[in-house]
Amino acid sequence: MDSAPARHTGQNGTGPAGGGALAPVHPAAARRSATAIHPPRGPRADQARFALRPRRVHRRGRALPLFTADALAAVVTATTLPAVAPPVLSVAPVLLAALHAQAGLYRPRLAPSALLELPVLAGRSAVLWCSVAAVTAAADPARAMGWSALLTAVCLQVVLACAGRGLVNELQRRAAVRRPASALVVGPGAGASAVAAALHGRPEFGLRPVGLADTAAPAEGAGGALPLLATHEDIRRAVIQNSVGHAVFTRPPEADERTASLVRLFHDHGCRLWLADPAGTAKVTGMRLPHPADQLWGYSVQPLLPRPTRPLERWAKRGIDTVLALIALVAAAPVMGACALAVRVWDGPGVIFRQERVGLYGRPFTLLKFRTLRADAHEAATRWTVAGDRGMSPVGSFLRKSSLDELPQLWNVVRGDMALVGPRPERPFFVAKFSTVHPGYEARHRMPVGITGLAQINGLRGDTSIEDRARFDNHYIDTWSLWQDLWILARTAASFFRFRLGGS
Known part of the structure; x- marks a missing residue:
């Protein structure tokens, strides 16, 4: 089943580097900060080695507050409908959570928007309350919901869910600005520097770049605004000492063996992975973009799940x-x-x-x-x-x-x-x-x-x-x-x- 390369045509393209408050840094000119990533020597070496053991990084969760907002919207909507039996009050939030999870409405996002999610929320709300109406009519025809009551339930559910999700998104955005999470940008060249500049200049995304990781870069460099981490050991130390919770890849980790090997390192330390797309080629990598699509200051971005789901x-x-x-x-x-x-x-x-x-x-x-x-x-x-x-x-x-x-x-x-x-x-x-x-x-x-x-x-x-x-x-x-x-x-x-x- 091996094959011959008789008709392999095409060429990868490269996109322009972006700008931002942090000037893009070319890897050849990046600074490799030894003091930022190496532990002390001497009497404190033992304590340093102990501190460098892998540990999980606490991350702000998005799913639980959103689930709470969705559940409250479902309960409030159910209480306004006299035809709904009390057991529905407990079943509706669970069913709604399952529908929203299946639609990806609880997945991590850098730029969440309740209005962009409105079509998906409306569709899931319609499925929920049509199911409730069908079950109610089958169990007790005398309490069957009319079309007006059904339409009212769907509209009220959508309005309350959008309002609740908008409030959650705003509170989490403010918390992210006050306490941004440390992040490493993984990738070569100007694309990685452009993504780092976008993160540095836009604090509302909640990520603070602390270094550029490029295992294919030269071992030594000089100058630049961020340290260049060129070895696995340097990257591991930077992750631990800076409590890095996020890694932003600028190309698929499968692009080369050295980059792919970093996936396990980041997972072992509890980092959340993202794939940004400074070159505009993510749609041809074979990886599905979530809907609605997420973005990082104009760059397409998606949660990167290197290990298959399910x-x-x-x-x-x-x-x-x-x-x-x-x-x-x-x-x-x-x-x-x-x-x-x-x-x-x-x-x-x-x-x-x-x-x-x-x-x-x-x-x-x-x-x-x-x-x-x-x-x-x-x-x-x-x-x-x-x-x-x-x-x-x-x-x-x-x-x-x-x-x-x-x-x-x-x-x-x-x-x-x-x-x-x-x-x-x-x-x-x-x-x-x-x-x-x-x-x-x-x-x-x-x-x-x-x-x-x-x-x-x-x-x-x-x-x-x-x-x-x-x-x-x-x-x-x-x-x-x-x-x-x-x-x-x-x-x-x-x-x-x-x-x-x-x-x-």
């Missing part, structure tokens, strides 16, 4: 993958034995081919396949091969065309390196190459890589467009569900046996 479903996916992979290993054992014997007899020793690939969050792992051709280590890492390659034997060509060479990857699934369904893994050389050419390619690493995927069942394998495959992979991640995984597995099995199920 943890129960993700654990279910992992469990299903493990069970199915073990069953498939047992069922395919005779076929795998025959393949191994054919490779050994026809091509000689070295039945299993091992190669480094890039997996979840840019972490490397060793992928297993049946060997289909001979190649030296350097060539294997930087050269594309497809079925029919002149270096392949007839056995290797058959294994590649039939995808039987992928069967050993079932063991990768059992080990947790891969999933049954997900974006196909690639070699580090080509990940770095395609990430600079195709917007959104790096975002594929938000999900565990897989043996098959949405791109593969739509014919995007072999000599096909890298850009098309990245688009299909990101669509799969954005719309992921267990049912979609099962559907892709069924399509894969059907294509293997030359059948076709459903449309794409």
Whole structure:
């Protein structure tokens, strides 16, 4: 299922740097402040080491005050309707909270606005009170709500919810101005400096930049308004000593392995992650923007959730993958034995081919396949091969065309390196190459890589467009569900046996 880069076209763009009260700082000119990030030496070294242990940073919560405002609006609305039974007073706030949570109305935001949320609030309020009216009419037809009462309930609910949310937003905005939270801006070049300048010049966003984190920057620098943190240890010390509660990325963390590795560091210290977009390219990263969209002084911004949401479903996916992979290993054992014997007899020793690939969050792992051709280590890492390659034997060509060479990857699934369904893994050389050419390619690493995927069942394998495959992979991640995984597995099995199920 590996593929050739015959039609990879396109080029990333870069956006202009913004301005603000804090002048943008180029990484080459940024100041690396040792005193700000290194602990003292001497008699106080022990106390300093103790102080540098990871600890959770207390963050101001937005969800509870908003839930309180929504619940009060629902209760007040219910008390004004004589036809509503008392049990509804306790059920309505819970149902409304579930509807608002599903719509993302409790997610963290930098620039919340009750008026921008008005259409979503109106829709959820209509669903709530239509449900209440239907249940009331079914339970006691004599107390059924009329259309006028229903319309009054929806309008009153929307007005009270907007007023309550507006008050909460204003109080939290004032609190953020008085006590801004420390933040690190993570990213290279003028884009990161522009975001830091916007945060510094607009205190209403509640974030105070304390440094620029760029692990690809030179180790030494001079001048500048913010310290440049170029190593993981410097970043860790800065997070602890400044009680950093937020990290603002200026490009997706999957853009390179060094940036992706910072995600776990920030999570271990309880930081909230954001993705700002100074270059105006967030819409092509494969990551969904919340609705209504959030902004940071004109820059598109969204809460960054590097670990997939719906943890129960993700654990279910992992469990299903493990069970199915073990069953498939047992069922395919005779076929795998025959393949191994054919490779050994026809091509000689070295039945299993091992190669480094890039997996979840840019972490490397060793992928297993049946060997289909001979190649030296350097060539294997930087050269594309497809079925029919002149270096392949007839056995290797058959294994590649039939995808039987992928069967050993079932063991990768059992080990947790891969999933049954997900974006196909690639070699580090080509990940770095395609990430600079195709917007959104790096975002594929938000999900565990897989043996098959949405791109593969739509014919995007072999000599096909890298850009098309990245688009299909990101669509799969954005719309992921267990049912979609099962559907892709069924399509894969059907294509293997030359059948076709459903449309794409």
